[in-house]
Amino acid sequence: MALVAIVGRPNVGKSTLFNRLTRSQQAITHDEPGVTRDRIYGTAEWNGVSFSVVDTGGYVPHSADIFEQAIREQVEIAIQEADLILFMVDASTGITDLDDALAQMLRRTEKPVIVVANKADNDERTWEAQVFYQLGLPSVYPISALSGRGTGELLDALVQQLPRQTRAPISEERPRLAIVGRPNVGKSSLTNALLGEERAIVTDKSGTTRDAVHSVLKYYGREIVLVDTAGLRRRSRIRENIEFYATLRTERALRECDVALVLLEATEGVTAQDIRILRQAEALRKGMVLVVNKWDLVEKDANTMRLWEEAIRARLPTWQHVPLLFISAKTRQRIHRVLETALMVYENRRQRVPTSRLNEVLQAALAQQHPPSYRTHPVKIKYAVQLETAPPVFAFFCNRPEAIKESYRRYLEKQLRAAFGFEGVPLTLVFKQK
Secondary structure (H helix, E strand, O other): OEEEEEEEOOOOOHHHHHHHHHOOOOOOOOOOOOOOOOOEEEEEEEOOEEEEEEEOOOOOOOOHHHHHHHHHHHHHHHHHHOOEEEEEEEOOOOOOHHHHHHHHHHHOOOOOEEEEEEOOOOHHHHHHHHHHHHHOOOOEEEOOOOOOOOHHHHHHHHHHHOOHHHHOOOOOOOOEEEEEEOOOOOHHHHHHHHHOOOOOOOEEEEOOOOOOEEEEEEEOOEEEEEEEOOOOOOOOOOHHHHHHHHHHHHHHHHHHOOEEEEEEEOOOEOOHHHHHHHHHHHHOOOEEEEEEEOHHHOOOOOOHHHHHHHHHHHHOHHHOOOOEEEOEOOOOEOOHHHHHHHHHHHHHHOOOOOHHHHHHHHHHHHHHOOOOOEOOEOOOEEEEEEEEOOOOEEEEEEOOHHHOOHHHHHHHHHHHHHHHOOOOOOOEEEEEEO
16 A cells, blocks of 8 residues: 655644545644654545555654754655655745755655645635745645645545555465564564575565565465565664654555564563554554564573563453464574464464354354343344455344444454454454344
């Protein structure tokens, strides 16, 4: 899926445009510059074409020089990673020095760049927006992100300029494994260790949707694509931009993969950022394997691994179904288990349950625990079918779909996992009117 980055100086309306494109209210908007702290991703669709959008919001500085440096670094990152760049400016203020400096950087890229002159709320400002052609970029679209004025024409142009190869479907012939995690958890080390297996045959292939090079290895006669997010192409003096770059790569890798190998660091345990990555993988309905790296640095006795697993499971209560491995990429301890487990999760994600067996499990679950009544009326689930695989989607047909509470949905999911496994795989349960 193509990645569109919204860049620009503070307080030009980047988050407002993000919310309009993704039809959400994820990004906080305010008149004060620097409100957007966390990098937010969403999916947009126009004329049948879907694409990812990243809001590269402001950085709250301690000095003006650091602020301008942070903005320039984020534009450099967007140039490296995005397929198309929306360069936002403010039609009510005209061209500023910072706009001009950012335009100089964008003129050097071969990526498509669209100048978006925001706050063109009336005809007068729409005409005045023509001044932004002085930035030397090929197209200027005056819009109002707040009211939606002009956004249809902008989206028409955006879809036309998306690189064609980004719309091509990703091949499903080979399992695609993404190695993701926080910076410095050992992603490069694990990648190199996996590719260093004596039985692996390594070739270089261009990625389906961009020019990044993925690794293809052959594992017991089966080709596997490693979507590697390891390593930063440039070092930054501002930690926030390092994380921004890593998050951009993680987002793209997760969208392209079948199974995410989420690396944790044994010396730090589970962090908030690890949980964000897991939530992202689950939201995209990807298979997941938790891999605790640097296990060689932990002082151990006979009970260490069991105690660690209990602590991690307690920290991640909603991901009890995700396999957990303890490895050392440096010493190659148990790294063979990584591919074995990932391939198991890959097959689980493609599993199709026979309808007759599915309904046997459903009837047993209903006999054990009926759905709660709804306004004194009994709730009856008649039957279930599996609609899709990779990821699995199950439909339950009942007389009152609106009456099925989250607690009962979790109960049915637990029964499905107990009967059919689905280890490491998010399940989607939908309830439909019979």
